[in-house]
Amino acid sequence: MLSLENVSKFYDTRWGRHRVLNHVSLRLERGENIGIVGRNGAGKSTMIRLIAGAERPTSGRIRRTMRVSWPLAFGGAFNTHLTGLDNLKFVARVYGVDYRPLIPFVEDFTELGEFFHEPVQHYSAGMMTRLAFALSMAIEFDCFLIDEALVVGDKRFHDRCHVELFEKRRNRAFILVTHDSNVIKLYCKRAAVLHEGRLLDFETVDAAYDFYEETLRVKPEVQE
Amino acid sequence: MQVDESPTFLQSLSIQRRVLHALLMRELVTRFGRENLGLLWVVGEPMLFTLGVATLWSLAGISHGGHLPVIAFAVTGYSSVLMWRNSATKCADGIRSNQNLLYHRAVQPIDVLLTRIALEVAGATGSFIILSSFFVFIDWMKPPVDPTQVLEGWLMLAWFGGSLALLLGGGCAFSDLVHRLWHPTAYLLFPLSGAAFMVDWLPAKFQQAVLLLPMVHGVELLRQGFFGAAVRTHYDIGYMASFCAVLTLSGLYVVREATRRIDF
Numbered sequence: 001m002l003s004l005e006n007v008s009k010f011y012d013t014r015w016g017r018h019r020v021l022n023h024v025s026l027r028l029e030r031g032e033n034i035g036i037v038g039r040n041g042a043g044k045s046t047m048i049r050l051i052a053g054a055e056r057p058t059s060g061r062i063r064r065t066m067r068v069s070w071p072l073a074f075g076g077a078f079n080t081h082l083t084g085l086d087n088l089k090f091v092a093r094v095y096g097v098d099y100r101p102l103i104p105f106v107e108d109f110t111e112l113g114e115f116f117h118e119p120v121q122h123y124s125a126g127m128m129t130r131l132a133f134a135l136s137m138a139i140e141f142d143c144f145l146i147d148e149a150l151v152v153g154d155k156r157f158h159d160r161c162h163v164e165l166f167e168k169r170r171n172r173a174f175i176l177v178t179h180d181s182n183v184i185k186l187y188c189k190r191a192a193v194l195h196e197g198r199l200l201d202f203e204t205v206d207a208a209y210d211f212y213e214e215t216l217r218v219k220p221e222v223q224e
Numbered sequence: 225m226q227v228d229e230s231p232t233f234l235q236s237l238s239i240q241r242r243v244l245h246a247l248l249m250r251e252l253v254t255r256f257g258r259e260n261l262g263l264l265w266v267v268g269e270p271m272l273f274t275l276g277v278a279t280l281w282s283l284a285g286i287s288h289g290g291h292l293p294v295i296a297f298a299v300t301g302y303s304s305v306l307m308w309r310n311s312a313t314k315c316a317d318g319i320r321s322n323q324n325l326l327y328h329r330a331v332q333p334i335d336v337l338l339t340r341i342a343l344e345v346a347g348a349t350g351s352f353i354i355l356s357s358f359f360v361f362i363d364w365m366k367p368p369v370d371p372t373q374v375l376e377g378w379l380m381l382a383w384f385g386g387s388l389a390l391l392l393g394g395g396c397a398f399s400d401l402v403h404r405l406w407h408p409t410a411y412l413l414f415p416l417s418g419a420a421f422m423v424d425w426l427p428a429k430f431q432q433a434v435l436l437l438p439m440v441h442g443v444e445l446l447r448q449g450f451f452g453a454a455v456r457t458h459y460d461i462g463y464m465a466s467f468c469a470v471l472t473l474s475g476l477y478v479v480r481e482a483t484r485r486i487d488f
Contacts, residue, residue, distance in 0.1 A: 049327075049488060052329060053329030054326045054327045054329070054488065056485075070329070077327040078324070086253055093242060094331060
């Protein structure tokens with residue numbers, strides 16, 4: 001189970017406190033999934049960082065009784081001076097698993113070849129994304145956090161991600177966050193809209209979709 | 225891998241242990257791995273400095289209170305500075321430069337800081353041991369009279385450096401000023417830290433003032449151990465320990481507060 005209870009998040013800005021999330025609550029059981037749509041600046045990535053545990057909420061509570069991943073395919077958590085292999089070792093050590101059995105999968109999925117032993121700073125954007133995704137898959141989680149990760153990459157990468165995530169791991173929980181409501185329609189059983197700091201839950205994905213499409217027509221109140 | 229909802233104390237301990245191990249291995253590879261000669265420079269840099277200072281002092285004909293051997297004086301002095309200054313400097317931007325690692329929930333700011341402190345303490349200790357052994361071996365300086373006192377002084381300096389590092393590392397999450405002000409402060413503290421003088425050489429009223437600085441006590445104790453009866457030292461380890469204890473507690477508190485307010 002993963003739950004957010006009345007979570008609010010403020011950031012200090014030069015013109016005062018800026019509220020990004022306003023009493024957001026959410027509950028996700030094992031095997032469930034939810035798509036969260038919101039326009040640019042709605043607080044989607046903030047929400048993902050809070051759920052991942054990279055930041056703490058200003059108020060409210062986040063509870064996790066299942067293993068929640070770091071944001072999927074998130075390349076920022078790399079150390080760019082290290083090689084792909086060293087990054088795998090680091091991640092494996094942090095999560096307390098042996099890295100050796102994971103090497104074949106990562107090598108195969110990333111198709112990095114010799115670059116697996118090169119510092120990540122020499123990688124192309126595509127290589128980095130493949131490594132990031134492979135590392136997220138190499139560690140076992142009950143719930144994946146997906147922050148628009150599947151939008152990037154070429155078709156081959158896209159298809160392979162699809163297989164790994166939505167076929168091989170279809171019994172896992174996930175939270176997919178995006179500004180593209182079509183993606184949500186494709187993958188999610190449930191949907192919510194992040195709008196003006198609030199998380200609005202909807203009965204059906206279609207209802208969320210319609211509401212979101214409507215909000216896109218209106219000029220946002222708060223500019224980032 | 226455990227689920228991280230309210231882990232028990234023992235679970236927390238094991239999580240912390242593996243995170244520290246992961247961070248340590250990572251920093252070792254980054255810093256000392258591959259192309260750069262990192263490990264060599266841990267010793268090489270203080271060695272060059274020590275030799276430079278010793279040469280300058282010899283050329284200038286500074287007698288240094290009469291009869292203290294210049295090399296031993298420079299080694300003990302500069303190594304002490306490295307000991308308290310490096311962990312603080314490395315931690316002053318430690319959280320920021322490792323911020324992305326915090327995406328892995330098990331990695332906490334305190335882990336990042338502890339790793340850096342451990343590495344700096346190890347590096348400074350290694351360089352001190354290698355440098356002293358080398359100079360003793362080529363007979364440019366004598367081995368310490370009382371190694372126990374040397375060790376005590378060294379550990380006190382490590383404690384001071386580590387606790388200062390926690391405070392600065394946590395403080396940087398509140399304001400960039402901490403990082404910016406630390407560098408000039410470190411430079412100002414260097415000449416006052418006892419690295420280049422013995423307290424006994426100073427006029428009485430300066431002695432009192434300079435003994436307010438905790439690291440001076442550590443350096444004095446270290447030199448007491450090195451030179452024995454050849455020097456008259458002034459130190460109060462009780463004072464230094466109290467200072468460090470307060471610094472440690474404030475450091476831990478500030479790091480905890482910093483953890484709560486880290487924003488990306």
